[in-house]
Amino acid sequence: MSDFAEIKIGDSVISLPIIVGTEDEKAIDISVLLAKTGHTTFDVGYKNTGATKSAITFLDGDKGILRYCGYPIEQLAGKSTFIEVCYLLLHRELPTAAQLADFEKNIAAYYELPAEVIAVLDVLPTNMHPMGIMSTLLSTLTGAYPADLEPNASEETHWKNAFRILGHMPAMVAYIYRKQNGLAYIAPSADLDYCGNFLNMMTGKVDKDVVEALNVLLILHADHEQNCSTSTVRIIGSSQANIFASVSGGNQALWGPLHGGANQEVIEMLEEIKAVGRTAEEHISMVKTKTAGVRLMGFGHRVYKNFDPRAQIIKKYCDVVLEKLDIQDPVLGIAKTLEETALSDDYFTSRKLFPNVDFYSGIIYRALGIPMDMFTVMFAFGRMPGWISQWRELRAAKEPIGRPRQVYTGYTSRDYVAIENR
Numbered sequence: 515m516s517d518f519a520e521i522k523i524g525d526s527v528i529s530l531p532i533i534v535g536t537e538d539e540k541a542i543d544i545s546v547l548l549a550k551t552g553h554t555t556f557d558v559g560y561k562n563t564g565a566t567k568s569a570i571t572f573l574d575g576d577k578g579i580l581r582y583c584g585y586p587i588e589q590l591a592g593k594s595t596f597i598e599v600c601y602l603l604l605h606r607e608l609p610t611a612a613q614l615a616d617f618e619k620n621i622a623a624y625y626e627l628p629a630e631v632i633a634v635l636d637v638l639p640t641n642m643h644p645m646g647i648m649s650t651l652l653s654t655l656t657g658a659y660p661a662d663l664e665p666n667a668s669e670e671t672h673w674k675n676a677f678r679i680l681g682h683m684p685a686m687v688a689y690i691y692r693k694q695n696g697l698a699y700i701a702p703s704a705d706l707d708y709c710g711n712f713l714n715m716m717t718g719k720v721d722k723d724v725v726e727a728l729n730v731l732l733i734l735h736a737d738h739e740q741n742c743s744t745s746t747v748r749i750i751g752s753s754q755a756n757i758f759a760s761v762s763g764g765n766q767a768l769w770g771p772l773h774g775g776a777n778q779e780v781i782e783m784l785e786e787i788k789a790v791g792r793t794a795e796e797h798i799s800m801v802k803t804k805t806a807g808v809r810l811m812g813f814g815h816r817v818y819k820n821f822d823p824r825a826q827i828i829k830k831y832c833d834v835v836l837e838k839l840d841i842q843d844p845v846l847g848i849a850k851t852l853e854e855t856a857l858s859d860d861y862f863t864s865r866k867l868f869p870n871v872d873f874y875s876g877i878i879y880r881a882l883g884i885p886m887d888m889f890t891v892m893f894a895f896g897r898m899p900g901w902i903s904q905w906r907e908l909r910a911a912k913e914p915i916g917r918p919r920q921v922y923t924g925y926t927s928r929d930y931v932a933i934e935n936r
């Protein structure tokens with residue numbers, strides 16, 4: 515097979531190399547296109563555009579495959595812990611027991627929040643959305659570590675910053691919740707593991723089944739290649755902004771209802787269906803007629819076009835968790851009927867719309883005692899190792915600043931008219 519693609523514009527033909535990834539996915543390298551032809555490409559929403567080479571996460575949307583550094587998500591979710599997955603994403607290898615213990619120790623050294631972060635948290639308005647607070651706190655870390663913001667800092671500093679973010683995340687998430695609910699902060703405990711320590715700071719108790727469920731949820735969210743928030747982290751990092759600013763921006767991108775904000779929207783949708791007594795069929799029909807722009811939240815994905823492997827794990831896990839915790843959530847039944855109705859409807863099947871990771875995650879978060887407006891913060895908590903790892907990959911590859919082109923459609927040149935003559 516040819517290793518080149520040809521583009522014919524007018525009478526001239528240029529050859530562009532085809533690059534092939536380790537999973538045999540192919541891309542036409544257009545980096546010389548503008549210089550050689552004066553043309554750019556046009557791809558709104560980057561649906562066909564590869565923006566980087568990455569060795570962290572592989573996903574095949576048609577086959578429903580998701581792997582972190584080669585390891586299938588099903589195996590990691592079933593056998594690993596979130597902290598081990600953090601190590602994997604940052605080092606690209608699974609740790610030995612000694613390496614993992616050392617890694618955990620380095621992270622636990624940052625369990626306590628810096629005074630600057632507590633000070634900011636204490637003055638932010640309590641009606642601010644937890645996602646807005648989270649971005650603010652991540653940015654505040656620049657005030658806690660002002661000497662370590664250089665993009666070309668030593669490897670040691672980059673590692674320290676990674677440990678700082680991962681170490682501070684549990685307390686930041688827990689304290690956002692506690693502050694907003696008028697509850698006293700609970701000090702971190704180095705005797706507990708990463709997820710246990712988080713749950714203790716959040717809820718004041720640690721239950722083995724809840725810790726296990728939390729590990730699975732965080733693992734499923736840990737990375738997802740070049741999605742909206744990760745691309746945001748990379749594009750901010752490409753300007754050589756520091757890691758704290760970059761992940762703070764990634765968090766803002768995650769907030770939107772089409773991305774991480776969908777987990778909160780799913781529960782709101784299910785609650786509304788219950789409250790107004792609408793049937794699954796009635797809701798599906800509202801979605802299909804595109805009434806008031808209603809989408810079936812928790813359905814569809816830019817890349818997965820047959821199934822989302824994370825959703826399959828979560829759905830099974832949802833039943834297990836609710837049973838273990840002896841919780842009957844009335845919206846679970848509505849979710850299941852909605853899913854069955856949509857999956858047998860041509861509108862959804864013809865557009866390849868299937869449940870995504872967020873369809874059932876909110877039901878589990880709720881069972882774990884996490885309030886609805888914290889769901890997207892929980893997504894950010896899980897995604898953090900992915901963002902850090904992708905930022906480090908970008909910096910190590912010394913990628914140039916991200917700067918897309920456009921096709922300009924505004925006025926062409928015209929003369930300024932003095933205000934009295936308009």
Ligand code: CMC
Nearest residue numbers: 771772773774776809810811812813814815816865870871
């Ligand atoms: N409900 C109803 N119709 C939908 C949905 C949905 N959830 N998703 C897509 N469509 C329709 C859309 O209206 C369009 O139809 P038509 O061709 O008639 O105009 C067609 O499917 C293609 O939609 P699109 O918006 O071009 O697809 P996309 O790949 O740009 O969007 C998506 C992907 C995830 C933003 C979208 O499916 C969506 O809005 N889903 C609901 C929000 C959601 O659950 N987001 C969480 C994603 S998974 C977590 C994460 O990693 O972010």
